[in-house]
Amino acid sequence: MRAMLRWMGNNLPLMMLALILASLAWFVAMREEDPILEERYPQSIPVTLPQPPGGMVVVGEFDERVQVTVRAPRSVLKTLTADDFTATVDLTDVNAGVHQVPVQVTL
Numbered sequence: 001m002r003a004m005l006r007w008m009g010n011n012l013p014l015m016m017l018a019l020i021l022a023s024l025a026w027f028v029a030m031r032e033e034d035p036i037l038e039e040r041y042p043q044s045i046p047v048t049l050p051q052p053p054g055g056m057v058v059v060g061e062f063d064e065r066v067q068v069t070v071r072a073p074r075s076v077l078k079t080l081t082a083d084d085f086t087a088t089v090d091l092t093d094v095n096a097g098v099h100q101v102p103v104q105v106t107l
Contacts, residue, residue, distance in 0.1 A: 034073045034074055034075050035073070035074055036071065036072065036073055036074075037071070037072070037073075037074050037077055038069060038070070038071040039069065039070060039077060040067060040068070040069050040070075041067070041068045041069070041070055041080065041082075041085070043082045044065035044066060044067055045065060045066050045067075045068055045082060045085045045086075045087045045105060046064060046065050046087065047062075047063060047064055047065060047066055047087045047088065047089065047103055048086065048087065048088045048089075049062070049088075049089060049091075050088070050089070050090075050091055051091075052091045052094065053091060053092060053094070056094075056096060063103075066087050066103050066105065068085060068087075068105050070107075080107075084107055085105055085106070085107055086105070086106045086107075087103050087104070087105045088103070088104055088106075089101045089102070089103055089104070090104065
């Protein structure tokens with residue numbers, strides 16, 4: 001038993017290096033099997049427009065649908081549907097006038 005503990009103590013740096021290399025090899029293999037891709041989602045996503053504050057109304061045209069680009073592992077990209085996305089705009093700090101408001105898309 002002592003001999004085995006002494007051997008392990010003497011080889012601890014080598015065992016740690018082996019563990020690090022094995023972990024690195026595993027991460028590389030997983031990335032090759034399920035790579036992270038960035039793709040434009042094929043369907044447009046509807047934008048939810050909340051009620052403007054202070055009795056204001058939206059006048060004119062706005063994009064009711066948006067296109068999104070998604071970055072995720074291939075296995076996740078294959079399972080996404082349009083219902084998984086929510087596109088909204090935040091009108092809480094908007095005053096009267098003409099504005100360009102960013103669309104926030106969540107998954």
